[in-house]
Amino acid sequence: MIIADLIARARNGSPRAAGRLLSLVEGEQRDEVLASIGPAPQGMGPVIGITGPPGAGKSTTVAALVGAYRERGSRVAVLAVDPSSPFSGGALLGDRIRMAAHINDSDVLIRSVATRGHLGGLAAAVPAAIRLLGAIGYDVVLLETVGVGQSEIEIAAVADPTVVILNPGAGDAVQAAKAGVLEVADIVAVNKADRDGAEQTVRDLRAETSAPIVSLIAARGEGIEDLMAAIEDHRRTDSRARRLARARAQILSLAQTRLRAQPDLDRLAEAVVDGDQDPYTAADRLIAPPAPQAD
Structure with a gap:
């Protein structure tokens, strides 16, 4: 099937065609697909990076955001950056049970993306995949990283905004500050906020970052509307200088x-x-x- 036909079908709502295009973008036809879709669309919706340490609740938060954006009528794509496996239809998302509610929704696309050795965990194909998804009509892209190494730093080059998920206690706030993760955080979400020590964690974070801090209980959907409001506020106030910095980092x-x-x-x-x-x-x-040299 030719690329132009796949693009037309994907824009008409075919998740299968969108999946085929993503496979081409990850493979050897990336440039051909990008040339066919044209320039990045103006006014593209948010590309929300979700990162944080293992066990923080990244996938649970992603699942809750998918449900909330779908309630608003948005088409949503989820890219889960996996450290080893090729595109697998999202099978390696950490919270498969919660995401299962969206698998049969034709307006939700869930994909796992292999890093294939790319430094820091962010696949080289991700920027191209994001551009493709915007061009074929997805309103929101959620980008979940493995949360190790340099992936938190690299996600800031493509995400707008970057949300760092942390848990109460367990030294997450201190470790995140030491690792430089908070430096790339546009928003910090303290998940499992019903646990002991949640308020102290928020206070500790306020001493480490000027980014907005949102408290969540993602498994119950509590605080998700507050997180979405923080995302919208960030996009309204995002400066051209920050957008240029992200573009430079992506190019490099x-x-x-x-x-x-x-x-x-x-x-x-x-x-x-x-x-x-x-x-x-x-x-x-x-x-x-x-x-x-010429002969």
Whole structure:
């Protein structure tokens, strides 16, 4: 089936066609698909990054947000960035039981995305997938990361906003501050807010970040409307400087990914090790290989 036909079917609400396009974007036809959909749509809805330590309730929060946005009539896509598995239809989302309520909803698309060794856990295909989803009519994209390594930092390059999910106690607030996670948080959500120590965790966080802090009990849907209001407030006040910073980070991340795939990288590395070339010249040649000489 040709790409143009898949795009037309996806825009008419076919989740199967949307899934096929996402598979093409993750594979070798990414550029062809992006050229076919044209420029990124103006006024695209939020791309909400959900990150945080394991067990914080990221998937439960995602499931609750999906339900709330569907009640508003929005088409919702969920991309779960998984550390090892290829696209699997969302089978590796942490809260499969709660997400099961949306699996048969044609206006909800749930996908797992493999990182395939990409540094920090954020798949190189994710920015392209987000652009595709906006172009075929999804109003909201929820991006859930594995929450390890540099994924929290990388998500800030593509998400608007980035929501960091933490739990009361367990030192989450302190550890998040030490790891630099709070530096990329546009919003902080303290989940399981009915537990002991929740209020103290909020106070600790206020000393560490100026980001809005929302208390949740995601498993019961409590506080989800407050989180959505914080997301909308962020998007209203998001500055051009912040949008430019995200675009720069995204461009640099994609450029780094492409440079790693350059066939000359190993040859240049061997030349540096053998002393035939210095790293600076090798880097210049990797970025801009010398033009072939005319006969």
